[in-house]
Amino acid sequence: MSSHIPLPKERHSKSKLFVTVSSLGSKRREHARAIETHPFNYRLAVVVPRGAADAQAIVARHVGSYFKIRLRLSDLIDPGFVGSYVKQNTLLALSANRLIDADDVFAVDGSGKLILSLCKDTYETLGLAGRQAAFPLQRGARFTVEIDLLAGCMDPAKKHFQRIRARLDAVLAEPVEFVVGYYDRRTGAALNLDLPGAVACEPRVVTGAVAGAAVPGISDAFLGARRQSDEWVGQAQALFEWIGLAAAGSQAVVPALAEAMGAETCMYSAPEPSGAGDLAVCSVRGLLSPMAISSVVADLLEAGADFYVCVWGHEDAPVSWGAAEHGFLVSGEHVCAQAYLPQRGRCLTFQACGPWDAFS
Amino acid sequence: MFYDLNIALPDAAGKPGGRLSSAEWARVAQAVERAREFGYSVVALNQTVQGRLTAEHLAVWRTAPAFKDADLGWDAATGARAGAGAGAGAGAADRVRRGRIRVLRRVTAVVTDAAQGHSLASAGGATPAAEYDVVAVRPATEKILAAACSGVWDVDVVALDMGQRWGFVAKHKLVGQALAQGLALEISYRPALADSATRQQWVCNAAGLVRATRGRGLVWTSAARQALDLRTPYDVANLGEALQLNGDLSKRALSANARAVLLHGFTRAGTLRAVMSVRAPRPADADAADGAADPAGPAPKKMRAD
Numbered sequence: 001m002s003s004h005i006p007l008p009k010e011r012h013s014k015s016k017l018f019v020t021v022s023s024l025g026s027k028r029r030e031h032a033r034a035i036e037t038h039p040f041n042y043r044l045a046v047v048v049p050r051g052a053a054d055a056q057a058i059v060a061r062h063v064g065s066y067f068k069i070r071l072r073l074s075d076l077i078d079p080g081f082v083g084s085y086v087k088q089n090t091l092l093a094l095s096a097n098r099l100i101d102a103d104d105v106f107a108v109d110g111s112g113k114l115i116l117s118l119c120k121d122t123y124e125t126l127g128l129a130g131r132q133a134a135f136p137l138q139r140g141a142r143f144t145v146e147i148d149l150l151a152g153c154m155d156p157a158k159k160h161f162q163r164i165r166a167r168l169d170a171v172l173a174e175p176v177e178f179v180v181g182y183y184d185r186r187t188g189a190a191l192n193l194d195l196p197g198a199v200a201c202e203p204r205v206v207t208g209a210v211a212g213a214a215v216p217g218i219s220d221a222f223l224g225a226r227r228q229s230d231e232w233v234g235q236a237q238a239l240f241e242w243i244g245l246a247a248a249g250s251q252a253v254v255p256a257l258a259e260a261m262g263a264e265t266c267m268y269s270a271p272e273p274s275g276a277g278d279l280a281v282c283s284v285r286g287l288l289s290p291m292a293i294s295s296v297v298a299d300l301l302e303a304g305a306d307f308y309v310c311v312w313g314h315e316d317a318p319v320s321w322g323a324a325e326h327g328f329l330v331s332g333e334h335v336c337a338q339a340y341l342p343q344r345g346r347c348l349t350f351q352a353c354g355p356w357d358a359f360s
Numbered sequence: 361m362f363y364d365l366n367i368a369l370p371d372a373a374g375k376p377g378g379r380l381s382s383a384e385w386a387r388v389a390q391a392v393e394r395a396r397e398f399g400y401s402v403v404a405l406n407q408t409v410q411g412r413l414t415a416e417h418l419a420v421w422r423t424a425p426a427f428k429d430a431d432l433g434w435d436a437a438t439g440a441r442a443g444a445g446a447g448a449g450a451g452a453a454d455r456v457r458r459g460r461i462r463v464l465r466r467v468t469a470v471v472t473d474a475a476q477g478h479s480l481a482s483a484g485g486a487t488p489a490a491e492y493d494v495v496a497v498r499p500a501t502e503k504i505l506a507a508a509c510s511g512v513w514d515v516d517v518v519a520l521d522m523g524q525r526w527g528f529v530a531k532h533k534l535v536g537q538a539l540a541q542g543l544a545l546e547i548s549y550r551p552a553l554a555d556s557a558t559r560q561q562w563v564c565n566a567a568g569l570v571r572a573t574r575g576r577g578l579v580w581t582s583a584a585r586q587a588l589d590l591r592t593p594y595d596v597a598n599l600g601e602a603l604q605l606n607g608d609l610s611k612r613a614l615s616a617n618a619r620a621v622l623l624h625g626f627t628r629a630g631t632l633r634a635v636m637s638v639r640a641p642r643p644a645d646a647d648a649a650d651g652a653a654d655p656a657g658p659a660p661k662k663m664r665a666d
Contacts, residue, residue: 013606013607013608097458099399101611101615102361102362102399102401102615136608136611136612137608138608138612138616141616329597329607329608329611330594330597330598330607330611331594355607
């Protein structure tokens with residue numbers, strides 16, 4: 001039920017919520033692509049019925065360590081570095097503590113592409129060819145330079161490479177703090193980054209439980225709807241809201257607590273119809289690779305029970321889904337929430353973008 | 361980068377030869393520190409002057425202490441603009457080092473008589489106004505507003521009092537003149553945090569200004585007298601929604617438009633009729649030039665074999 005018609009540029013100034021109902025056996029794998037095409041994730045939360053699966057063990061098994069390291073940009077294009085890390089396996093890197101709307105932001109997106117999202121002044125001084133960024137809407141306020149590290153022209157003997165290195169050394173010579181993830185290309189397992197100054201960080205796994213929660217029932221009529229009605233949209237938004245609350249471990253989804261507050265107090269109520277259930281919530285923070293999240297989902301699917309997944313993207317990442325340009329107006333959210341229903345072979349995917357995100 | 365071009369100094373700073381006590385400076389330092397925490401990269405301390413601006417008004421800057429993690433835009437000992445000479449102040453719009461904040465000087469002249477406005481002329485750097493990074497004018501009447509918008513005075517910002525009833529309407533034609541001259545119009549949000557009557561007046565004034573400018577050429581400032589009056593850049597951008605100012609224009613009023621004000625200020629004070637600017641050589645350049653004349657300095661390009 002998603003809209004695959006690209007939105008005009010000015011329409012991206014509003015927040016968007018894309019909803020997709022897909023079949024788990026479908027060749028299009030829309031539910032899997034929502035995770036695989038989103039490189040920069042900083043938080044994952046899994047909500048499962050208590051006792052259905054050991055979510056903590058599954059998450060801990062697949063989510064590996066990442067690194068913090070100060071690197072110069074010319075180090076990232078160094079043939080030795082590219083040959084050892086970018087060509088061999090999957091390298092994700094994102095400059096830390098830099099704002100996408102106020103600073104220069106640098107990233108390596110996992111497919112061997114170095115993305116420089118630059119302010120006007122830096123771009124004009126740098127002198128490398130790029131394109132005007134879509135955001136902010138003000139013309140010429142920001143520019144994006146993309147360097148394909150795996151291209152044949154990135155050879156130290158070639159002028160193209162020499163020019164890039166000379167400009168990076170001249171203008172962006174200061175070391176930048178990066179958050180780096182290095183993963184096996186086939187299995188997605190975290191690998192060791194053997195570079196001087198690299199500090200290994202372990203993602204923090206936190207578990208919680210919500211007893212007596214109201215778990216919304218997703219009807220077949222809702223999943224099989226051919227057209228968007230106002231009622232369908234309302235139900236989808238209510239379900240997205242519930243997944244967000246459950247993933248945060250909020251007690252608002254427990255109806256008994258709402259009743260205890262009394263009728264005078266305005267409280268959240270779960271979408272109807274709903275059934276009572278005990279939920280286990282497991283969340284993890286850090287730089288999370290898309291492959292690790294996919295592996296977690298695959299293991300949970302084997303358990304056979306319905307479960308919910310919520311993935312938050314880095315607010316200051318230069319790209320969101322499918323390398324779509326990502327910006328920050330007053331919020332930089334790009335969140336993916338999914339409801340997996342393995343017994344019915346369906347998955348409901350919500351992709352929420354804040355304003356100034358080109359994904360559509 | 362986000363800018364707040366108005367952190368208000370106490371009223372005593374606006375008197376000729378005025379001084380601030382250490383407690384008052386501490387309150388200002390606290391506001392600057394809070395602005396840095398909130399993500400602002402550049403702030404301007406605002407000295408409000410009634411009427412004519414004189415050299416004696418500059419005395420207060422010599423009493424300023426050093427602020428934590430801040431780079432002052434003036435020499436604290438002499439009160440002169442940092443890097444004095446032609447071209448000084450161009451760095452006001454440059455990038456700021458991470459974790460630090462740049463503190464600049466601003467003067468706002470409350471003008472009740474058109475003759476007072478001429479004291480704001482910078483005249484290529486020889487007047488008191490040239491010592492300030494930002495010069496703003498607060499017109500008391502529509503006639504003064506028309507004079508300010510026409511560009512006859514050397515000012516960067518037209519700063520109407522947002523918490524008071526103006527007694528006139530900001531017309532698009534008049535405001536358009538100011539925008540054509542490269543002047544910015546200021547909306548300070550401190551009155552929006554005051555009592556309900558002031559808030560009501562603020563909404564009326566600010567919405568009128570947004571309507572008249574179509575959202576272009578506006579600058580958001582705090583006019584904060586203490587740290588508690590400050591809000592984060594994104595909160596301020598959101599506040600624009602109340603004035604029917606869209607998010608993009610609202611954010612521009614905190615960043616690109618404010619930067620344009622600083623560049624306008626540099627052009628006003630650091631160039632001669634905005635045609636020519638001469639930047640004094642940096643010490644490193646001077647050393648290099650000296651080294652070239654020194655026989656023991658640079659190595660010869662060709663060494664003799666014997």
